[in-house]
Amino acid sequence: EVERSEDIQAARIQLPVYGEEYKIMDAIHNNDCVIICGETGSGKTTQVPQFLFESGYGSKNSETAGMIGITEPRRVAAVSMSNRVCKEMGNCGDRVGYQIRFDGNVKKQTALKFMTDGVLLREMMSDFLLTNYSAIIIDEAHERSVNTDILIGMLSRILRLRRQYHQKDPAQYKVLKLVVMSATLRVSDFSENKVLFPVVPPVLKVDARQYPVSVHFNRRTVFNYMEEAFRKTCKIHRRLPKGAILVFLTGKAEINTMVKRLRKEYPFPKDAGQIYNEVPDVLVNSKNADVEVEEIELDANEEEMVDDYEDNEEEEEEKEEEEGFEETLEEDQTAEDPLYVLPLYSLLPTKEQMRVFEEPPQGSRLCVVATNVAETSLTIPGVRYVVDSGRSKERKFNEDTGAQLFEVGWISKASADQRSGRAGRTGPGHCYRIYSSALFESDFLQFSRPEILRMPVESVVLTMKSMGIDNIVNFPFPTPPSRHILDKAEKLLHYLGALDDEKRITEFGKKMSLFPVSPRFSKMLLIGNQQKCLPYVIVLVSALSVGDPFLSEFDLGIKMHELKEEDEVVEDQIQIERRRQILSKFNKSREMFGSLDKFSDSLRLLFAVCSSDHVGAQQRDEFYRQNFLSSKLMNEIRKLRKQLTYIVRINTSRDSLAASRVKEGDLKLDKPNGKQVQAIKQMVASGFIDQIAVRADVINSELKVTSNTRIINIPYLTLFPSVDHPKEDDDPFVYIHPSSILVQSGEVPPDYLVYQTLQFSSEASKNGSRKLRIKPLNDIK
Ligand code: ADP
Numbered sequence: 001e002v003e004r005s006e007d008i009q010a011a012r013i014q015l016p017v018y019g020e021e022y023k024i025m026d027a028i029h030n031n032d033c034v035i036i037c038g039e040t041g042s043g044k045t046t047q048v049p050q051f052l053f054e055s056g057y058g059s060k061n062s063e064t065a066g067m068i069g070i071t072e073p074r075r076v077a078a079v080s081m082s083n084r085v086c087k088e089m090g091n092c093g094d095r096v097g098y099q100i101r102f103d104g105n106v107k108k109q110t111a112l113k114f115m116t117d118g119v120l121l122r123e124m125m126s127d128f129l130l131t132n133y134s135a136i137i138i139d140e141a142h143e144r145s146v147n148t149d150i151l152i153g154m155l156s157r158i159l160r161l162r163r164q165y166h167q168k169d170p171a172q173y174k175v176l177k178l179v180v181m182s183a184t185l186r187v188s189d190f191s192e193n194k195v196l197f198p199v200v201p202p203v204l205k206v207d208a209r210q211y212p213v214s215v216h217f218n219r220r221t222v223f224n225y226m227e228e229a230f231r232k233t234c235k236i237h238r239r240l241p242k243g244a245i246l247v248f249l250t251g252k253a254e255i256n257t258m259v260k261r262l263r264k265e266y267p268f269p270k271d272a273g274q275i276y277n278e279v280p281d282v283l284v285n286s287k288n289a290d291v292e293v294e295e296i297e298l299d300a301n302e303e304e305m306v307d308d309y310e311d312n313e314e315e316e317e318e319k320e321e322e323e324g325f326e327e328t329l330e331e332d333q334t335a336e337d338p339l340y341v342l343p344l345y346s347l348l349p350t351k352e353q354m355r356v357f358e359e360p361p362q363g364s365r366l367c368v369v370a371t372n373v374a375e376t377s378l379t380i381p382g383v384r385y386v387v388d389s390g391r392s393k394e395r396k397f398n399e400d401t402g403a404q405l406f407e408v409g410w411i412s413k414a415s416a417d418q419r420s421g422r423a424g425r426t427g428p429g430h431c432y433r434i435y436s437s438a439l440f441e442s443d444f445l446q447f448s449r450p451e452i453l454r455m456p457v458e459s460v461v462l463t464m465k466s467m468g469i470d471n472i473v474n475f476p477f478p479t480p481p482s483r484h485i486l487d488k489a490e491k492l493l494h495y496l497g498a499l500d501d502e503k504r505i506t507e508f509g510k511k512m513s514l515f516p517v518s519p520r521f522s523k524m525l526l527i528g529n530q531q532k533c534l535p536y537v538i539v540l541v542s543a544l545s546v547g548d549p550f551l552s553e554f555d556l557g558i559k560m561h562e563l564k565e566e567d568e569v570v571e572d573q574i575q576i577e578r579r580r581q582i583l584s585k586f587n588k589s590r591e592m593f594g595s596l597d598k599f600s601d602s603l604r605l606l607f608a609v610c611s612s613d614h615v616g617a618q619q620r621d622e623f624y625r626q627n628f629l630s631s632k633l634m635n636e637i638r639k640l641r642k643q644l645t646y647i648v649r650i651n652t653s654r655d656s657l658a659a660s661r662v663k664e665g666d667l668k669l670d671k672p673n674g675k676q677v678q679a680i681k682q683m684v685a686s687g688f689i690d691q692i693a694v695r696a697d698v699i700n701s702e703l704k705v706t707s708n709t710r711i712i713n714i715p716y717l718t719l720f721p722s723v724d725h726p727k728e729d730d731d732p733f734v735y736i737h738p739s740s741i742l743v744q745s746g747e748v749p750p751d752y753l754v755y756q757t758l759q760f761s762s763e764a765s766k767n768g769s770r771k772l773r774i775k776p777l778n779d780i781k
């Protein structure tokens with residue numbers, strides 16, 4: 001019943017998946033779950049939904065009446081694939097629709113619904129059995145996004161339930177089919193996971209026609225990858241035969257800079273008319289859509305990246321002949337031909353995204369500058385040359401501090417291979433990797449780790465609870481975190497007020513789940529919105545996430561006691577005097593930073609970070625040196641602050657993602673007033689509510705703390721067990737870390753303390769067991 005145009009049909013027949021229609025549909029008829037692996041561009045996304053449609057899925061009044069749902073990890077893919085399939089379906093085009101969180105065109109007659117995975121997860125909350133669907137296709141499962149993993153876990157149960165219901169009441173309930181599609185063969189986490197699928201699902205492999213791609217590594221890894229990508233792209237355009245160029249960068253700001261620069265370098269003739277449009281940003285904020293990793297602005301200044309580069313190095317580089325430039329221009333090409341440069345990233349309006357599929361203007365070469373979207377989600381036609389920066393933006397997780405952040409990092413070997421594969425779709429191609437093969441071998445993981453393992457477990461649990469998944473411990477994860485870790489995460493979320501006593505999500509927990517930071521910190525940020533404390537809380541969250549930037553006396557090699565051991569004076573007097581001076585400077589600086597509150601390490605940290613904002617960028621390193629701060633950590637704190645400020649803005653304002661840019665000046669803060677100091681301490685306590693210690697003599701009067709007791713030897717007890725598996729002869733107490741402001745103050749430390757971490761100290765206590773030390777944040781009243 002589907003009537004397609006001739007050219008569409010001709011194109012379909014070319015696709016490797018097309019020849020497998022019978023095999024695929026046969027497997028789906030005979031199994032509730034089927035896995036399909038096929039190289040990018042083999043036709044999975046566009047064809048498999050149509051196969052299902054043509055065999056009756058989605059047609060009214062049949063056994064398979066419900067819609068066919070197709071999920072994508074990215075908005076771009078959901079929208080553009082639905083557009084493409086709509087076009088392919090000819091007379092039945094109106095049966096295709098899409099839904100992304102803030103936009104959609106699904107109608108009553110829609111039979112094929114493309115959506116982001118987040119949309120389907122939300123639908124499950126109101127209709128757990130997904131009764132509106134007869135089949136679900138999970139696309140791009142190899143990407144292992146958290147949403148995909150959770151979806152597959154949920155669906156494995158829904159399949160069984162739908163089968164059971166169907167057997168009891170066939171008129172009311174139909175079975176559900178699940179198709180998992182992957183661009184790689186690495187699907188054993190799904191196929192061989194008995195908890196997930198007790199019956200092993202068949203894995204169908206689609207062989208793709210792939211032409212050879214020669215891979216050329218740079219001799220040396222160039223760290224200014226923007227510059228190198230630009231140079232390579234220009235050289236390809238000037239010297240090599242026809243064929244589109246695809247450049248992989250990490251995010252929107254980079255891409256826009258590169259596009260501008262390339263357009264300027266190889267312009268269209270003046271009389272060519274208007275080739276490029278002014279492109280507005282898609283207006284979307286995180287309330288309306290799942291923010292995709294690539295959209296997070298990492299640095300406030302990315303957008304203002306310098307536009308005027310000097311190209312004096314070029315001459316020199318040319319002498320040293322590079323690999324992959326053996327061919328020459330074709331007869332009707334010149335080195336000055338216009339380059340038709342198009343950006344491709346999620347925040348681009350759909351109409352602009354779709355332009356990459358169109359023919360470039362006569363006499364020009366197509367060049368697409370893209371994020372990861374072009375790695376497996378979208379196949380751009382005619383690509384012969386790939387320039388791979390080797391990098392992408394991704395979620396990272398600092399296991400020491402529990403902090404979650406977004407960073408540009410190396411991609412995996414598997415991703416690099418996918419990227420180079422993009423050059424071999426229509427003929428033999430070339431891939432230029434602008435990093436060395438040695439680096440590729442030593443620093444690139446074989447496969448990227450599933451996103452779920454790159455997030456704090458508490459965040460995963462909170463996300464799942466926000467989706468209404470209550471029984472986390474028994475959830476069939478494709479890659480499950482350990483039960484113990486899940487238990488602990490639930491407890492923490494309960495302490496933080498994100499879960500109620502039945503371990504169900506609270507209203508507050510729902511709000512917390514919107515922040516892509518670990519729950520402790522999202523709680524602090526949410527509460528921080530009071531008394532104009534939010535910017536301070538952002539400073540603290542960043543600093544606590546990155547780690548302690550204060551260099552210790554030990555780092556400086558000027559430990560107190562060394563100075564006192566004068567009986568062993570081998571050193572001369574001058575040396576000792578010099579050390580004494582350093583120590584005095586050290587103490588003065590620490591005192592100054594500690595002047596906001598004598599019992600609060602967190603406020604001392606806040607003071608140090610904020611002080612550095614009032615120093616000019618050029619003087620900052622000197623300031624860090626003068627004040628015994630690690631410049632590396634201080635710079636990282638700055639970076640994270642910008643990121644968090646941005647994330648908080650898009651979560652708290654109606655602005656679009658693009659409009660919420662953070663400027664350097666936005667970071668400059670005044671000294672908090674007395675009220676704010678108190679409020680900040682409470683906010684810190686609220687985020688570490690499960691990490692409270694009480695001075696032992698407060699609850700046990702037999703223990704006496706005298707003025708002679710050294711502060712680092714005063715025993716404290718933690719309110720919750722301090723170690724998971726205590727040993728019989730463990731010292732039951734914990735002690736203050738020597739670096740704390742409390743040690744410096746010389747006063748009896750407060751009754752109650754919140755602390756950031758517990759760690760075993762290097763020295764042993766009297767009975768030989770290890771001593772546990774807390775790093776205090778501040779006192780609580
Ligand atoms: P897979 O999902 O296996 O990676 P797809 O189904 O996405 O493959 O792509 C199959 C083919 O359809 C590719 O050659 C791709 O270039 C083409 N295609 C996809 N979308 C469009 C479009 N909007 N316009 C033209 N061709 C398209």
Ligand code: MG
Binds near residue numbers: 044045046139376377
């Ligand atoms: Mg696809």
